Amino acid sequence: MSNPVGSKSTNIRMRQFKTPRIPPPFAKQVEENLKSVRYKIAVISGKGGVGKSFISAALALALARLEYSVGLLDLDVHGPSIPKITGIRGMRPYAVNGKIEPIPLAENLRVLSLELFLEDYNKPLVWRGPLKSKAITELLYLTNWGSLDYLIFDLPPGTGDEPLSVAQLVPEPRGAIIVTTPSSLAGAVVRKAVEFCIQLDLPVLGIVENMSYFKCPVCGSIHKIFGEGAADEVAKEYGLEVIARIPVHPDLSKALDHGTLPQLILYGDANHEVVKAIIGLAEKIVEKTMHGKGEKTSIPNT
């Protein structure tokens, strides 16, 4: 005999994914507002603390370094870290004609985070699902991104409300980048993230293995301090590609702690181990989205 509880819980799970939570008028406004954004890319992970926010920010900076026009939107409601990483903490976005203007980090790179609207960034936002979806919807249709080649979404860990809202609301997302670390525990949760994308029809652009290795600055030897193989294993299983391996690097910890990632990735030495790896990731994304053509959106003179 079939298990009624099992079949019921499966139905509930399916309904959650199939029923759009966003009322059609808002979905239309979001579509209208994002129509000049060519490629929308979500950065996700099955588990916290693997470096999603760093990878989102670094990818946006590297794409800007390659002269694409780029937006970076932090949708981590409970633990936003993009303002700290990019050095814009405490800045206030202003509004023009009823639209929010993201903070400019460079001529061709603008950033927005929910944290920038908080009275006090040390106090947590205590929001449930519907409120989170509403805030995300409003940010998506009220922000003036202008014409962009890439809009990168930094999402909280796991497969909860925020990634679901993005997958359901953002028109034609080009895909997801899944970030993981090399440990086998991370490998098990990265499968969950891949399955999430499959259920939502969100193409996976590739897996990024962060904290992949440490290169000794004295002798140049490579140390795989967090293990190895998990990303490759999941990639092979699902026919995906590991599109970047990013080292652990003390310069990176410093840049992330002091909000100087833009100086490192946007203007730093192109031969720096981390800069090289991140530019390699950006080039891979260009190759996958623009099929090697790499044509750029011209930056309006405003």
Ligand SMILES: Nc1ncnc2c1ncn2[C@@H]1O[C@H](COP(=O)(O)OP(=O)(O)OP(=O)(O)O)[C@@H](O)[C@H]1O
């Ligand atoms: N390659 C790296 N080398 C050195 N430090 C790193 C590296 N990647 C990430 N970190 C550090 O690891 C910590 C977690 O990074 P980050 O905040 O980007 O992760 P996250 O996945 O976005 O976390 P959360 O799940 O909380 O959103 C940060 O303190 C960051 O400075």
Ligand SMILES: [Mg+2]
């Ligand atoms: Mg984060």
